[in-house]
Amino acid sequence: MITVVGTGTGAPLPAGVLAGARLVVGGRRHLTAAPVPEGAEQVVLGPLAPALDVIERHLEKDGRVVVLASGDPGFFGIVRVLAERFGPGALDVRPGVSSVAAAFARVGVPWDDAVVVSAHGRDLRTAVNVCRARAKVAVLTGPGAGPAELGAALATGGAEECSRAGAAASWPVAQFPAPLGRVLVVASxxxxxxxxxxxxxxxEAAARDWGTAVSVVLCLDESRALGVVRTVAGPAPAPSRWALEESEFAHRDSMITKSEVRALALARLGPRLGDLVWDVGAGSGSVAVECARFGAAVVAVEKAADGVERITANARAHGVYVDAVHGSAPGALDRLPDPDAVFIGGGGHELPGIVTACARRARRTVVVAMAALDRVPAARAALADAGFTCDGVLLQSSRLAPLPGDVTRLAATNPVFLLWGDRTPVSDEGVAQ
Structure with a gap:
């Protein structure tokens, strides 16, 4: 049997939990603070594989094994690895208070509606995107992904830019504003x-050296910190409907991506929590807002100043956050963080260059909506040249429209060609790990 004990957030070790242990495994600080029985072997956790091998040897001899972990070891902790190797039946888990629960308790904020994301040994960009999209986030940090790096990414434009230029890199706030009202709570x-x-x-977080004592970082929109009463814990559920009616957005002269087009575009973009989506030539921002409703972080690029104001107003009306950038593509894209998916709804004669710039940066998908069919070949070629597999469809729809005399006719909408490209996955074969 492996006894897994959560410690490190103030709760004492359960009485007698180490009695008779022949092997005690844990971090150096856990082993130093624990009353390890005399004669028991100790393994300081570093790389997991050697520690798991030692545990297996002791189990074969029916030796009692105790693993000391931080907080709740079943929450982004060692329980998963132990259960995968030895089976859940071999574990006796004694959870402590997780760092996330302790941090929220310290600030007096409920966390049943919080999103928890781990940046420990993982790509920081996912945590950054979640913090941009959600009002209440707990980030489990790690080397190279601590409060300074997270703060720099949120105060500028994204994790990639900060990793390229260092934490001091930034550009004018008006070009890429940090999320409104966000504050970081650093618990050490x-x-x-x-x-x-x-x-x-x-x-402020970006400008400091936080050392190695950070337990967790909370990213909060203070205006929404209390949230609402929930039945299901965790991130908000996906919206119950999408491809909203055009009347649900402020727009100019019907310059808006129609709901039928938006429905298929959203299906191809696949926006989700942790993603970053660009909406280029955003117009009213209808696609941007819908992607944000699915939990993605979104940047909407629009060359008209009144369009930027309209995008911001539409996002606010739907209770989501969208970074509205005033500028013309492709130049305005240069200093934005790399997206997972891109929707291009405008571009005119610059469209091939815009598609090329987006395809060069997109990690997963590029979707292009075009009313002019003569632009389709160049856009398709730009995607193919960037290594995307392409497909598309001409969307033609007719809506029900009333006629005098209590009868109904079909009113045709303008046809739109929707082109999409998906990046071909690169094989990991032969790559050193």
Whole structure:
């Protein structure tokens, strides 16, 4: 049997939990603080594979094994690895208070509606995108993905830009504003005499060296910190409907992506929590807003100043956040963080260059809506040249429209060609890990 004990957030070790242990595994600070029985072998956790091999040897001899972990070891912790190797039946888990629960408790904020994302040993960009899209996020940090890096990404434009240029890199806030009202709560050394809980702006977090004692970082929109009463914990559910009616958005002279086109575009874009989506030539921002409703972080690029205001107003009306950037593509795209998916709804004669620029940066998908069919070949070629597999469809729809005399006719909408490209996955064969 492997006894897994959560510790490190102030709760003492259960009495007698180490009695008779022949092997005690844990971080150096856990082993130093624990009353390890005399004669018991100790393994300091670093790489997991050697520790798991030692555990297996002791289990074969029926030796008692105790694993010391931080907080709740079943929450982004070692329980998953142990269960995969030895089976859930071999584990006796004694959870402690997770760093996430402790941090929210310290600031007096409920967290049943919080999103928890791990940046420990993972790509920071996912955490950055979740923090941009959601009002209440807990980020589990790690080396190279701490409060400074997270703050720099939120205060500027994204994790990739910060990794290229360093935490001090930035560009004018008007070009890429940080999420409105976001504050970082950095909790360090939770449960110890050195515990600190500090409220800082993303820019302030970026300017400091936080060391290695950070337990967790909360990213909060203070205006929505309390949230609403929920039945299901975790991130908000996906919207119950999409491809909203054009009347649900402010727009100019019917310059809006029609709902039928939006429905298929959303299906091809696949926006989800943790993604970053560009809406280029956003117009009213209807596609941007719909992607944000699915949980994606969204940047809407629009060359008309009044269009930027309209996008912001539409996002606010639907209760989501969209970064509205005033500028013309492709130049305005240069300093934006790399997207997962891109929707291109405008471009005119610049369209081939815009598609090329987007295809060069998109990680997964590019979707292009065109009313002029003579632009389809160049857009398709731009996607193919960038290594995308392409497909498309001409959308022609007719809507029910009333006629005098209580009868109905079919009113045709303008046909639109929707082209999409998906990046061909690159094989990992032969790549050193």
């Amino acid at each position: 050394d939770l449960g110890t005499g050195d515990e600190r809980v500090e409220w800082v702006s993303p820019a």
